[in-house]
Amino acid sequence: MGGDPLKNKVDMNLSQKHAPIYEALKQLKKRRIVPFDVPGHKRGRGNPDLTAFLGEQCVAVDVNSMKLLDNLCHPVSVIKEAEELAAEAFGAAHAFFMVNGTTSAVQAMILTACKKGDKIILPRNVHRSAINALVLCGAEPVYVNPDMNERLGISLGMPIHEVEKAIRENPDAKAILVNNPTYYGVCSNLKKIVQLAHEHHMLALVDEAHGTHLYFHRDLPTSAMEAGADMAAVSMHKSGGSLTQSSLLLLGSRVNEGYVRQIVNLTQTTSASYLLLSSLDISRRNLALHGEEIFSEVIRLSEYVRSEINQIGGYYAFSKEMMNGDSAYDFDVTKLSVHTLDIGLAGMEVYEILRDEYDIQIEFGDIGNILAYVSVGDRKRDVERLISALSEIRRRYQRERTEMFSQEYFAPKVVTTPQEAFYSEKEALPIKETVGRVCSEFVMCYPPGIPILAPGEQITQEIIEYIEYAKAKGASITGPEDLKIEHLNVLKGV
Amino acid sequence: MELEFSELHTPNVKLSIKVDKQLFSLQSEFQRIDVFESKEFGRFLTLDGYMMLTEKDEFIYHEMITHVPMAVHPNPRKVLIIGAGDGGVVRELTRYKCVEHIDLVEIDEMVVEVCKKYLPFTSSKLDDPRVHIHYEDGVRFVRSCEDEYDLIIVDSTDPFGPGEGLFTKEFYGSCYKALRDDGIMVNQHESPFYEADVAAMQRAHKRIYECFPISRVYQAHIPTYPSGHWLFGFASKKYHPIHDLREKEWKELGIKTRYYNLNLHKGSFYLPTYVEELLKDVE
Numbered sequence: 001m002g003g004d005p006l007k008n009k010v011d012m013n014l015s016q017k018h019a020p021i022y023e024a025l026k027q028l029k030k031r032r033i034v035p036f037d038v039p040g041h042k043r044g045r046g047n048p049d050l051t052a053f054l055g056e057q058c059v060a061v062d063v064n065s066m067k068l069l070d071n072l073c074h075p076v077s078v079i080k081e082a083e084e085l086a087a088e089a090f091g092a093a094h095a096f097f098m099v100n101g102t103t104s105a106v107q108a109m110i111l112t113a114c115k116k117g118d119k120i121i122l123p124r125n126v127h128r129s130a131i132n133a134l135v136l137c138g139a140e141p142v143y144v145n146p147d148m149n150e151r152l153g154i155s156l157g158m159p160i161h162e163v164e165k166a167i168r169e170n171p172d173a174k175a176i177l178v179n180n181p182t183y184y185g186v187c188s189n190l191k192k193i194v195q196l197a198h199e200h201h202m203l204a205l206v207d208e209a210h211g212t213h214l215y216f217h218r219d220l221p222t223s224a225m226e227a228g229a230d231m232a233a234v235s236m237h238k239s240g241g242s243l244t245q246s247s248l249l250l251l252g253s254r255v256n257e258g259y260v261r262q263i264v265n266l267t268q269t270t271s272a273s274y275l276l277l278s279s280l281d282i283s284r285r286n287l288a289l290h291g292e293e294i295f296s297e298v299i300r301l302s303e304y305v306r307s308e309i310n311q312i313g314g315y316y317a318f319s320k321e322m323m324n325g326d327s328a329y330d331f332d333v334t335k336l337s338v339h340t341l342d343i344g345l346a347g348m349e350v351y352e353i354l355r356d357e358y359d360i361q362i363e364f365g366d367i368g369n370i371l372a373y374v375s376v377g378d379r380k381r382d383v384e385r386l387i388s389a390l391s392e393i394r395r396r397y398q399r400e401r402t403e404m405f406s407q408e409y410f411a412p413k414v415v416t417t418p419q420e421a422f423y424s425e426k427e428a429l430p431i432k433e434t435v436g437r438v439c440s441e442f443v444m445c446y447p448p449g450i451p452i453l454a455p456g457e458q459i460t461q462e463i464i465e466y467i468e469y470a471k472a473k474g475a476s477i478t479g480p481e482d483l484k485i486e487h488l489n490v491l492k493g494v
Numbered sequence: 495m496e497l498e499f500s501e502l503h504t505p506n507v508k509l510s511i512k513v514d515k516q517l518f519s520l521q522s523e524f525q526r527i528d529v530f531e532s533k534e535f536g537r538f539l540t541l542d543g544y545m546m547l548t549e550k551d552e553f554i555y556h557e558m559i560t561h562v563p564m565a566v567h568p569n570p571r572k573v574l575i576i577g578a579g580d581g582g583v584v585r586e587l588t589r590y591k592c593v594e595h596i597d598l599v600e601i602d603e604m605v606v607e608v609c610k611k612y613l614p615f616t617s618s619k620l621d622d623p624r625v626h627i628h629y630e631d632g633v634r635f636v637r638s639c640e641d642e643y644d645l646i647i648v649d650s651t652d653p654f655g656p657g658e659g660l661f662t663k664e665f666y667g668s669c670y671k672a673l674r675d676d677g678i679m680v681n682q683h684e685s686p687f688y689e690a691d692v693a694a695m696q697r698a699h700k701r702i703y704e705c706f707p708i709s710r711v712y713q714a715h716i717p718t719y720p721s722g723h724w725l726f727g728f729a730s731k732k733y734h735p736i737h738d739l740r741e742k743e744w745k746e747l748g749i750k751t752r753y754y755n756l757n758l759h760k761g762s763f764y765l766p767t768y769v770e771e772l773l774k775d776v777e
Contacts, residue, residue, distance in 0.1 A: 311638070358664055381659050384633040388664035391637050395671055 105233030157188030185335030216291025
């Protein structure tokens with residue numbers, strides 16, 4: 001367990017063995033309360049098809065806030081207790097249960113730290129949710145170039161000297177946002193970055209969407225709370241095992257919990273789903289009680305798969321050897337990323353073949369790599385299939401490595417803030433005619449959902465070529481108003 | 495007292511066998527293993543409650559999965575068997591002097607132990623010096639083999655549970671790679687009769703058909719398997735199961751069989767019309 005458990009004052013009768021929301025829902029079932037409130041399906045009776053599909057157990061706890069169950073917008077009883085237990089388990093001063101994805105947690109962090117005109121230092125390879133928050137609040141991004149690993153063609157973490165430079169040039173910035181670990185498992189020197197932020201009176205925010213497990217195993221990289229960060233957005237639904245869309249926002253002791261709650265409530269639903277809330281509660285309990293054991297198994301399985309894949313030949317399943325003491329300060333070994341270019345196939349191609357021919361769905365494929373998500377839910381026999389399918393793909397499809405894009409990071413030329421660009425007058429142009437113009441929308445491959453272009457950035461020939469290449473390789477490109485990605489919106493007269 | 499073993503062949507159809515006594519029961523790392531004694535079928539082995547073999551009718555399955563490819567391949571020296579921890583395939587194979595090396599890959603060591611103790615009629619030849627037993631996942635074992643075997647026999651359980659991986663394209667592809675240029679793969683191919691079995695049978699055929707230049711299906715009658723009508727797959731890089739049948743040579747070996755014979759060999763590839771159609775649908 002991360003952090004100091006004595007930091008929080010949880011009710012003496014509560015322990016990590018409890019799951020207050022889950023227990024309250026069980027009580028509710030027992031009391032057989034007659035519902036004359038929403039939801040209108042009334043424990044599923046009003047929607048038999050849905051009940052048959054999801055199961056009675058499930059729809060019976062799809063209920064509304066009430067005295068017995070507390071209210072997420074203003075928690076005073078079971079949700080408050082569950083959040084306190086989560087804070088204790090993650091070593092945080094406070095934890096918010098989030099029901100609109102880690103996207104909402106990332107946005108709450110940025111909206112807490114910045115208002116219109118404020119500056120925030122962040123790496124350009126952030127998730128779209130971070131830049132979306134800038135569109136909402138009108139803050140100005142100061143991008144730190146993440147280092148690239150040339151061989152793998154992936155962006156790494158934030159180099160310390162780049163962070164220092166950004167701070168020097170923008171001493172008025174309000175916060176530094178770190179994306180840690182990255183989708184690929186690369187970690188920055190988090191402690192150092194947090195220290196730099198605090199020395200310059202900035203908040204240290206961490207997008208920890210891929211890092212829930214860091215809190216529960218001693219051999220894994222440093223977590224945000226352990227590093228002393230002020231806020232962290234944690235996707236419990238990724239490695240933590242809760243339901244999709246449920247997430248946690250963690251606070252350190254320097255941030256005002258009441259103000260953050262007000263920010264969260266600006267955009268959060270007033271009808272939070274108890275399916276999501278109870279899944280957070282039950283998952284937190286499971287991690288607190290069994291996390292070490294669970295992630296030991298995940299680490300063991302990932303290491304096994306990695307070593308088997310590396311024995312096939314041609315593929316490179318990378319790990320700690322790619323660490324460089326700075327922008328790749330640490331590596332999360334539960335992440336199974338495999339470099340595919342040496343067998344002459346783009347990651348996206350391998351991703352498609354795995355799904356179409358071998359009935360295996362992995363997390364994503366980019367230009368040079370694939371990422372398979374390994375978790376506690378995996379069975380040995382399933383990972384054997386994955387390894388064998390990769391071996392077969394190599395045998396059947398291997399070709400000479402031709403000229404392929406391997407560079408996926410384009411240092412952006414920011415012309416105006418995301419908010420300015422998003423709301424300005426714009427025109428749609430055929431994509432090839434947009435070189436030199438300023439984009440007013442996002443363009444990204446999804447997943448991983450890291451923008452190739454963000455609103456307010458200048459479009460270059462290189463970027464257009466990359467988009468065309470990714471489209472041709474079958475990547476799913478999202479963001480623009482034109483779903484076919486034949487046109488892009490650019491600022492009028494700029 | 496009445497004791498009975500029952501297995502649902504579909505949600506609505508059940509096969510029951512009166513049992514004298516249960517000889518063994520254990521949950522291994524992979525599955526539940528049971529051995530029963532019965533009047534009608536003698537001893538029988540079940541895995542996760544599914545019938546694997548009975549003393550009375552196992553000869554049909556083991557002869558058909560072994561002698562069909564052995565009568566076609568001109569010089570099968572090195573053989574890989576996946577599954578088959580009961581030893582039935584090994585028993586048939588070891589009757590051929592030309593076979594020099596047999597690798598048997600069984601994921602569950604307990605199956606071998608139990609069969610050695612309770613089912614001597616199938617496991618009798620597991621100690622033959624040519625037999626090398628590997629306790630590991632078949633998918634994993636075959637992945638690293640290349641151009642190595644003359645014959646691969648896939649004696650799998652059903653396409654769910656521990657045997658799941660043995661019905662996948664990546665596995666059949668790995669088998670192709672593991673075979674020599676004139677290699678043959680024979681596999682347990684499910685049944686064409688009940689709906690769920692049909693789906694598994696078609697999926698398996700589609701995947702094998704995509705991997706091998708020659709892919710044919712043959713049948714046998716196995717009373718204790720669902721519907722009794724069972725199929726095997728014959729996949730090969732070079733030899734046709736009927737055109738390349740070496741009748742004279744096989745007869746000269748003088749191997750005595752109870753189910754298999756050369757006429758039946760040819761006949762077993764002639765399938766009912768509805769089965770032909772099911773196969774054609776996925777080719």
